[in-house]
Amino acid sequence: MIKQKGTILKFKNNLAIIMTTDCKVVSIIKQPGMYVGLEVLFNINEVVHKKNKIIISSQIIAGVAAIFIILLAFFNPFTNSRVYAYVAVDSITSIEFELDKNNKILKVNYFNDDTSSLLKELDLKHQSVDVAIREVIKKSNLDESVILISACLKEQSNDKSGDTKKNHSEEFDRLIDICRSTAEKDFDEDIRSKVVETPYDYKKLADINKISLGRSIVYEKAKEQGIDMDIEEIKSKSIGEALKKVKIDDVGVVHDVKKDKPQKPVSEPERKEPSKEKTDPIEKKDPNTIIEPKNKTQEKPLPEPKNKFEETVVEPKDNFEETPFVEPKDKPEGKPGLEPKNKPKETLNSEPKHNKKPEVDIETYKK
Amino acid sequence: MINIKSYYWLGHEKDSFLEIIKKIKNGDILLRNKFIDDYKPFILKCVSQLVGKKNNIIQSDEFSIALIAFNEAIESYDLDKRTIFISFSKQVIKRRLIDYLRCTNKYKVTVPFSYLYDNDSSFEEKYLYDNNSDYSSEFITKEEIKNLELKICEFKMTIEDLIDCSPKHRDSRVMCLNVAKIIKENDSLFQLLMEKKTLPYKELTEHVNLCKRTLEKNKKFIIAMVFVLKSDLEILKKYIYDTIGR
Numbered sequence: 001m002i003k004q005k006g007t008i009l010k011f012k013n014n015l016a017i018i019m020t021t022d023c024k025v026v027s028i029i030k031q032p033g034m035y036v037g038l039e040v041l042f043n044i045n046e047v048v049h050k051k052n053k054i055i056i057s058s059q060i061i062a063g064v065a066a067i068f069i070i071l072l073a074f075f076n077p078f079t080n081s082r083v084y085a086y087v088a089v090d091s092i093t094s095i096e097f098e099l100d101k102n103n104k105i106l107k108v109n110y111f112n113d114d115t116s117s118l119l120k121e122l123d124l125k126h127q128s129v130d131v132a133i134r135e136v137i138k139k140s141n142l143d144e145s146v147i148l149i150s151a152c153l154k155e156q157s158n159d160k161s162g163d164t165k166k167n168h169s170e171e172f173d174r175l176i177d178i179c180r181s182t183a184e185k186d187f188d189e190d191i192r193s194k195v196v197e198t199p200y201d202y203k204k205l206a207d208i209n210k211i212s213l214g215r216s217i218v219y220e221k222a223k224e225q226g227i228d229m230d231i232e233e234i235k236s237k238s239i240g241e242a243l244k245k246v247k248i249d250d251v252g253v254v255h256d257v258k259k260d261k262p263q264k265p266v267s268e269p270e271r272k273e274p275s276k277e278k279t280d281p282i283e284k285k286d287p288n289t290i291i292e293p294k295n296k297t298q299e300k301p302l303p304e305p306k307n308k309f310e311e312t313v314v315e316p317k318d319n320f321e322e323t324p325f326v327e328p329k330d331k332p333e334g335k336p337g338l339e340p341k342n343k344p345k346e347t348l349n350s351e352p353k354h355n356k357k358p359e360v361d362i363e364t365y366k367k
Numbered sequence: 368m369i370n371i372k373s374y375y376w377l378g379h380e381k382d383s384f385l386e387i388i389k390k391i392k393n394g395d396i397l398l399r400n401k402f403i404d405d406y407k408p409f410i411l412k413c414v415s416q417l418v419g420k421k422n423n424i425i426q427s428d429e430f431s432i433a434l435i436a437f438n439e440a441i442e443s444y445d446l447d448k449r450t451i452f453i454s455f456s457k458q459v460i461k462r463r464l465i466d467y468l469r470c471t472n473k474y475k476v477t478v479p480f481s482y483l484y485d486n487d488s489s490f491e492e493k494y495l496y497d498n499n500s501d502y503s504s505e506f507i508t509k510e511e512i513k514n515l516e517l518k519i520c521e522f523k524m525t526i527e528d529l530i531d532c533s534p535k536h537r538d539s540r541v542m543c544l545n546v547a548k549i550i551k552e553n554d555s556l557f558q559l560l561m562e563k564k565t566l567p568y569k570e571l572t573e574h575v576n577l578c579k580r581t582l583e584k585n586k587k588f589i590i591a592m593v594f595v596l597k598s599d600l601e602i603l604k605k606y607i608y609d610t611i612g613r
Contacts (some may be wrong), residue, residue: 003382003460007603009516009526010390010512010514010516010526010527012500012527017526017527017529017530019603019604019606021606021607021609021610022537022540022606023533023540023592023607023610024533025526025529025530025532025533026530026541027527027530028381029381030389031383031384031400032380032384032386032400032402032405033387033391033398033399033402033405034383034387034407035397035398035401035505035509035510036508036509036512037505037508037509037511038387038398038505039602040383040386040387041382041383041386042381042382042386043381043382043383044385046381046383050370069567125572257434259603363499
């Protein structure tokens, strides 16, 4: 090994700059005890070349880059593990899934404490969404109730500008199809279900209110429609009850499932004739709901009483048969619907007003 | 590069490091002090690892013992074995400290050094007097090198630039050194250099049989060498004259 002698001229960045005996200027790594002006003997191998530094650093950079590329290829964090869409299943309980692009569940959100304990027993992570929905429905033992399945696409930062329709990529359509087909095939006949596609705004509101996506839709719609509903009420009530009061058909794309059964056509009739059939089930189940409809029935029937009466008399024969005798009795006794019988008649809401009200109105007017 | 890597992996100390220790062993007090000073953080770490004290370690007896042990390690380090100095000195420090702690635990009495000596000779005479206290030459060298750097800076260059600018081949280096010597010896050329802040190419070509391009290429190295020759840096001047062959 060739040794060289030189005098230290300067220190810089842990390097000592040395002028050698043959008048070369080189740098070596600084050693303890070195000072400017010291004459040292060093091995030629100790000389640090700039090129060496560059080569070493470029090798390190290349190595690190290669490791990153390999890691990316294996785990691919940017595509799969990112939340892509949300699906909420609301019935008596509420549960919300965060999904990736393959419709696998990344995270499950629970909202209702007592029910969530039941649902927490299910291990739904990494399962596909249709399996999860089936499991949830099975677990919650629903018979004869309404299920609202709401889905929304997570808003990508790039698309913020706007049109939510643009966000509806093929994957999202597939997700909706999956939800619909699960609802159609796997639920009991007694269960009525709705699948709703919503914009991301509802999810944001849901997060603020700490409720599920489905309940958020109902809550917001209730506000829009001027229906007085407390958020606590929304949280605690089953979705079926809430949907009887609130129409959510204009939220996004609504798919009604199982229209063929007699009880199911909940949403469609609502649109055409504001609720002859719907109101029946509501009346029977909920005594509470009477108060609001009452007002409406009293207000609305007055302006157009007899024409409608004539028109509608023919169809709702069944209704007539069931109710007509009871009504006159109730009204004289008093409005407050304490007994179940009273309520149904009054709560026939705005629609039955036409059919039955004529009788009621006439009688009441007479009195 | 492969050579450098294998050199590191073998775990040997570098030649420059061994050279420093050799000089210390040969009695270079200034270098010894500088060397120990540079290693103080390491010595402190050894002490705190063993003693565990955190307050005032520098003023503790243990630190003094460790310093003495480190000095002993320098003396007893075998240059031929080329083992790692740090691990060797760490072991020496640990052993001396353990010995000291055992002693103090045994007797639980510590006696200041001053008790053991006569009061006749003063403390300064005994400990602060240094026979080899001729540090003036080192100091002068340091100052001269600083001056050299300042002068070079006037020409918008630094000493680091010389690493890349110094010619690789010995012949071209000798040629440049010859040019520098001519400028140093010719006052008019040197004046022109100082005025123009660059090499007087036109005038130089009259003295030397070199093209302007070659001179331009080695401009920085030549200027630096001119100032080395003009300075009092005897060691560096000796290097230059030895290379030229005087």
